[in-house]
Amino acid sequence: MKISATLLAAAALGGLLSAPAQAEEVLNFGIISTESSHNLKTEWVPFLADMEKQTGFKIKAFFAPDYAGIIEGMRFNKVQVAWFGNKSAMEAVDRAEGEIFVQSVDADGNPGYWSHLLVHKDSNLNSVQDVLKNAGELAFGNGDPNSTSGFLVPGYYVFAQNGIDDPKKIFKRVVSANHETNAMAVANKQVDVSTNNSENLRLIQDRQPEKFANIKVIWTSPLIPADPIVWRKDLPKDSRDKIKTFFLTYGVPTPTKTQDQVKKEIEVLAGLKWAPFKPSTNDQLLPIRQLELFKGRNKIAADANMSEADKKAKLAEIDTKLAELNKKMAAAK
Template sequence: MTRFSCWILALGLVACTPSADTVDAVSPAAETDDVFVYTAIPDRDARQLEARFSAVTAELEAALGVPVRYVPVTSYAAAVTAFLNDEVQLAWFGGLSGVQARLRQDGARAIAQGTEDPEYHSLIIAHHSTGLPPGETLTDALRGRTFTFGDKGSTSGRLMPEYFLREHFGEAPGQIFSRVGYSGDHTRTLQLVQSGAYELGVLGYTTWDSEVARGTVDADKVSVIWRSPGYPDYQWTIRGDADARYGDGFTARVQQALLNMTDPDLLARFPRSGFIPARNEDYAPIEATARAVGIIEDGAPR
């Protein structure tokens, strides 16, 4: 059991329900019942996402024998809305957005996750003007700084970092930092901190590793100063009515197609070393944490 799971059990928290934020729906919707449409949370810039999912589309079409189309969305909340409105039947969600979608769509299932996703990590990064050194714990040296999260619906860019900050300081982020922002995605967080627009920021570790590999990180301007404990994060979630729409056994075929994605170039675009099965139950700690920090309100239906 991870340290994070132990904290959740100690708090005695229970499963929670999704946010009711209203967002713009994805467009266009599926044109026929034969087209299998999917989307993903916009955790990177649009060019990286297009390269990633054009490869996924080709893999799914070859395995499933039906037309497959990827449609982008402009926010994490829009991805959830598109899923709930049946504008997409499959989505690459973060931990929180997946929980929100599954709790509001009867029978929706998490079916696959990256090999690394059961033990995901957030990183706090700092502009070098702060003079902050790396450390294993959060410290009072963070107080009074400017700080940016990613998207408000991001697990690694908002939910879990906020949980760890509250757990350590006993205060909300607005009380810890002089200014709190929301960049919208992980790559934008890196850009804002590297430019000095914010002194501190938080992002998922796979984005950091990917940007280091791409050569976009200037080590003279920005560095990692803290790594979070592990927690469950990204996953593929499919609607509960997929078999009724595309035929018996279709969900199992989609799951197997995702697990069979082993092309090194495709995996490097996520980046993941592979995909493994996932279950809804794997994300119970994320539900509990969202309730604990008030992202999912008490009293909302389960």
């Protein structure tokens, strides 16, 4: 028995000595579905490889067929850090423990990007009014419901401001897809008009110039704040510090980086159509929240089935929220 006990103790000690080091921390990085997963992987893999190398975390890309998949992934802690548009970031902040910590910067240094309406180059449609006047004969490619530039912004500026609360009520046919799919549908004459944005159009111009040549832009929105990067706010502080340092120094000269390394990082960012990141907070969502409220207000104001008392109460509630937002926006400037 003594021999057996000794052997067991030795075996246990040997197991401890030979046990692998504590597993490295894994971070799942969510990437919204603005285009095909194949294209997204091509653009993001070099960046995530550098993130893994410089932070010491094991970084795994997390793809989903729609924006909601990334939001829900963050909600259930299957995604810890993610690239979002502003509308989807708002959902992540409100429902998924998300928090904005940095913001992308356009490759040309623009402080944001623009939503567009696209038609085929041979189309007789040349304005929003042309589209609305002929909507009953047209097929419309709308964006993901959680897309800022593909859905929320055109939903407000193109439709709500023209008294239309739902494009499905006016078009002959409406389909919803990501930016790339919508642009290709226009180029191939599968839909008559679609939403898109300036960032995705640049990617299409670079990768598929023959398709880009078939596309005409007939509407451009006001400036949209650049895409945010969001983390779960319950990540440990030391993890958040490492992640934020990586983003804010990526593509930026530092004492620990060679010129060749900085050049390579700038090239990786160029593949994403970005320049180095800048700090940000949830305050960048304030104008997006304002758009959502304006859109809801217009819908309520136009609702003929709602009693005047209910309508007055709901409009007053929205106006109070808008006033609060205006104060926050003024304070954030």
